[in-house]
Amino acid sequence: MDYEAVMKLALERGFYFPSCEVYADAQAGFWEYGPSGVSLKNKFLELWRRELVRRDGMLEIDGAQIMSKSVFEASGHLSNFADPIIKCTKCNSTFRADRVIADVAQIEIPESADLDEFDNAISQNNIKCPKCKGDFEKTKKFNMMFRVGIGPEGEEAYLRPETCQSIFVDFPRLYKTMRGRLPLGIAQVGKSFRNEISPRQSLLRLREFYQAEIEIFCNPSRLDEVEKFAEIQDTIIRVQTDSEPVAMTCKEAVESGTVPNKLVAYYLGILTEFYEKTGIDISKSRFRKLGDKEKAFYAKVAFDFEVETTIGWLELVACNYRSDYDLSGHARTSKEKFDVMDNDEKVLPHIFEISMGIDRSLYAILEHSLKDDKEHERIVLSLKPYLSPIHVGILSLVKKDGLKEKTDEIFLNIKRKFDAFLDHSGAIGRRYRRLDEVGAPFAITVDHQTLEDNTVTIRERDSMKQTRINISEIDSILSESVAFP
RNA sequence: GCGGAGUUAGUUUAGUCUGGUAUAACGUCAGCUUCCCAAGCUGAAGGCCACGGGUUCAAAUCCCGCACUCCGCACCA
Numbered sequence: 001m002d003y004e005a006v007m008k009l010a011l012e013r014g015f016y017f018p019s020c021e022v023y024a025d026a027q028a029g030f031w032e033y034g035p036s037g038v039s040l041k042n043k044f045l046e047l048w049r050r051e052l053v054r055r056d057g058m059l060e061i062d063g064a065q066i067m068s069k070s071v072f073e074a075s076g077h078l079s080n081f082a083d084p085i086i087k088c089t090k091c092n093s094t095f096r097a098d099r100v101i102a103d104v105a106q107i108e109i110p111e112s113a114d115l116d117e118f119d120n121a122i123s124q125n126n127i128k129c130p131k132c133k134g135d136f137e138k139t140k141k142f143n144m145m146f147r148v149g150i151g152p153e154g155e156e157a158y159l160r161p162e163t164c165q166s167i168f169v170d171f172p173r174l175y176k177t178m179r180g181r182l183p184l185g186i187a188q189v190g191k192s193f194r195n196e197i198s199p200r201q202s203l204l205r206l207r208e209f210y211q212a213e214i215e216i217f218c219n220p221s222r223l224d225e226v227e228k229f230a231e232i233q234d235t236i237i238r239v240q241t242d243s244e245p246v247a248m249t250c251k252e253a254v255e256s257g258t259v260p261n262k263l264v265a266y267y268l269g270i271l272t273e274f275y276e277k278t279g280i281d282i283s284k285s286r287f288r289k290l291g292d293k294e295k296a297f298y299a300k301v302a303f304d305f306e307v308e309t310t311i312g313w314l315e316l317v318a319c320n321y322r323s324d325y326d327l328s329g330h331a332r333t334s335k336e337k338f339d340v341m342d343n344d345e346k347v348l349p350h351i352f353e354i355s356m357g358i359d360r361s362l363y364a365i366l367e368h369s370l371k372d373d374k375e376h377e378r379i380v381l382s383l384k385p386y387l388s389p390i391h392v393g394i395l396s397l398v399k400k401d402g403l404k405e406k407t408d409e410i411f412l413n414i415k416r417k418f419d420a421f422l423d424h425s426g427a428i429g430r431r432y433r434r435l436d437e438v439g440a441p442f443a444i445t446v447d448h449q450t451l452e453d454n455t456v457t458i459r460e461r462d463s464m465k466q467t468r469i470n471i472s473e474i475d476s477i478l479s480e481s482v483a484f485p
Numbered sequence: 486g487c488g489g490a491g492u493u494a495g496u497u498u499a500g501u502c503u504g505g506u507a508u509a510a511c512g513u514c515a516g517c518u519u520c521c522c523a524a525g526c527u528g529a530a531g532g533c534c535a536c537g538g539g540u541u542c543a544a545a546u547c548c549c550g551c552a553c554u555c556c557g558c559a560c561c562a
């Protein structure tokens with residue numbers, strides 16, 4: 001289904017909706033998760049922990065969202081995470097200074113250059129507004145980080161623009177106290193903040209958003225010594241270096257040089273296996289190798305994991321080989337030691353990161369799972385059972401003759417163990433439809449026969465098939481059916 | 486940030502040109518119908534029309550501003 005249909009479902013069924021919507025001064029780029037959205041997100045993260053964090057024996061931390069100025073001096077965000085912008089005095093159009101100068105005068109000025117350089121280039125080449133030929137104001141820096149003032153003096157600090165900086169600065173302590181050995185993965189789920197110029201499309205471009213980031217600390221001279229590689233060497237990944245994605249095994253990807261080494265291929269492999277289990281259609285995905293101009297300022301090699309949706313290819317994960325950019329930066333600025341012993345060799349670890357956008361991933365899962373079942377006149381959210389906000393609906397066929405009481409009793413017995421939803425009101429077909437829309441994989445219905453022989457019907461969402469089971473079997477059947485794979 | 490379109494109930498929407506405090510469907514809730522796939526019947530709740538200002542006896546409707554949403558441009562780890 002398309003973006004509009006997902007949006008409608010999100011608003012009607014409590015997945016997500018605009019923040020502060022009752023106030024007129026609500027700002028763009030901020031969205032809330034409702035009950036269904038939170039449940040889906042929690043389950044998605046549980047799957048992420050199982051398939052990546054636990055599978056690879058990573059350490060998970062939970063860092064502060066506000067970090068000191070020094071962190072971002074060391075990380076380069078204060079100088080690099082900003083665009084030089086120029087504004088036309090006549091028509092108020094805003095442009096990126098480096099782009100206009102490159103287009104008009106063919107002069108390449110790096111975006112991190114001093115502001116004077118841009119102003120000089122503009123006056124020397126007599127560059128005017130491309131739209132109205134007006135004059136430009138002086139070049140300004142627009143930094144995408146949110147600045148905050150700490151305490152009564154308003155000491156300078158920033159909301160983190162990516163969660164991984166806490167992982168980098170915590171690395172020395174974690175390595176020492178958690179008995180670290182290279183390669184070591186450290187993971188974190190949390191919020192990041194970026195002052196986007198134009199947030200768009202609900203969860204797809206937010207100013208406050210969730211990331212699940214994994215930083216792999218590794219010895220750069222041993223990137224092909226990866227024992228675990230055997231686990232995924234036959235896993236098929238889709239890699240795009242030119243115009244079309246090409247499906248290949250991880251082994252072939254390394255041997256052909258498409259992916260630079262076994263370590264990177266291993267993580268692309270387990271990431272693909274993870275996304276397969278979210279229900280996203282992997283045949284509509286690709287790892288797109290980024291060109292030099294597209295890469296982030298810290299990345300040596302970068303693959304974006306992208307998924308095809310009705311609004312185009314959507315970047316869900318950035319996989320960047322950051323080399324020693326981060327640790328050497330923090331070592332230099334903090335004067336702390338970030339190098340460690342690996343066997344008998346002292347190394348400053350390199351970093352490969354898997355930076356996942358959670359909100360976008362959830363959107364992609366919803367879009368790929370939402371089906372219009374025209375034959376039965378229903379909208380079905382065919383989520384994997386272990387990701388469904390509601391595991392099971394517990395329904396009474398009718399309220400009277402003691403069916404309500406019997407239904408309540410069943411609900412009481414399972415509600416702590418499963419996400420169960422009790423519903424007595426309205427026509428039974430309507431209640432099934434409602435459960436279909438929030439993606440509940442099962443519905444259990446108590447009818448008159450239940451009172452005679454303690455059996456209930458269990459209906460399966462996608463096939464609409466019903467089977468009669470004993471009440472005593474409910475727990476084991478559900479446990480098995482909604483378990484994580 | 487620029488240009489265009491839009492904003493009326495939970496959702497989709499009529500009404501805006503031709504000013505007189507608002508329409509419908511679906512959804513929701515309660516009840517009836519001994520009822521297993523959005524059935525039927527009865528009833529109810531829900532909006533002062535994004536927000537702020539102006540014109541007018543009177544504004545959802547006209548004017549100005551502003552915010553947000555969508556589409557393009559630009560931007561985007």
